[in-house]
Amino acid sequence: MNAAPADQIRLLDVQSLDVRLSQLAHKRKTLPEHAEIETLNGDLTQLRDLLIAAQTEESDTAREQTKAEQDVDQVRQRAARDQQRLDSGAITSPKDLESLQHEIASLAKRQGDLEDIVLEVMERREATQGRVAELTGRVESVQAKVNDATARRDAAAKEIDAEVATITKEREVVAGSIPADLLKLYDKLRAQQGGIGAARLYQRRCEGCRLELNITEINEVRAAAADAVVRCENCSRILVRTPESGL
Numbered sequence: 001m002n003a004a005p006a007d008q009i010r011l012l013d014v015q016s017l018d019v020r021l022s023q024l025a026h027k028r029k030t031l032p033e034h035a036e037i038e039t040l041n042g043d044l045t046q047l048r049d050l051l052i053a054a055q056t057e058e059s060d061t062a063r064e065q066t067k068a069e070q071d072v073d074q075v076r077q078r079a080a081r082d083q084q085r086l087d088s089g090a091i092t093s094p095k096d097l098e099s100l101q102h103e104i105a106s107l108a109k110r111q112g113d114l115e116d117i118v119l120e121v122m123e124r125r126e127a128t129q130g131r132v133a134e135l136t137g138r139v140e141s142v143q144a145k146v147n148d149a150t151a152r153r154d155a156a157a158k159e160i161d162a163e164v165a166t167i168t169k170e171r172e173v174v175a176g177s178i179p180a181d182l183l184k185l186y187d188k189l190r191a192q193q194g195g196i197g198a199a200r201l202y203q204r205r206c207e208g209c210r211l212e213l214n215i216t217e218i219n220e221v222r223a224a225a226a227d228a229v230v231r232c233e234n235c236s237r238i239l240v241r242t243p244e245s246g247l
Helices: 005-029 032-088 094-176 180-192 215-223
Strands: 198-202 238-241
Touching (some): 005 094, 005 198, 180 198
């Protein structure tokens, strides 16, 4: 393949732009905020699970407290009715009076036991409510950090994207001035050779593979026509000659 020396030189410009685009893509992919957000989201998931568990426990204890309080009310109402019967004087049988008094005493003890249960449930619920409040605060704090990291990531990505857009347009202009067959070969080699399709020959060294050409290879390059598209024997990349090639 033949191409004007100036076109081959412009190929190095395209290569330089492609390298920069690859660097920007890598930079965007490896923004530190990505790892930060991933870690924070992991923490957030755990905290939300704990919060849901605490909220469930608080809801359960609320129902338990309601049930215990209803039990106390039932016993209290029954004791009040019995006391009214006792105070009314309607019961005159000593045996019935003794039985009623015994029931009132039993209900009083039962009420006391149930009130103790209510108190214990209330204490547990209060502790659970405190846990819910604590976890809610922690979730909100971590979520704020996620939001901050996301904003920083998006801002950095926006900057990178703007630079990518500028360089892409510049590449289109430069690439548009290069013969299609030469550009096609370059793109093919770039895909095969880790993003580097053309390299400068500098001081008899290929800047693609960083290997110095031996004397036979140097003589072959020296003997090639100025418009010949030379390839590196070691890495197969297009070898672009410049005044600094050492020929």
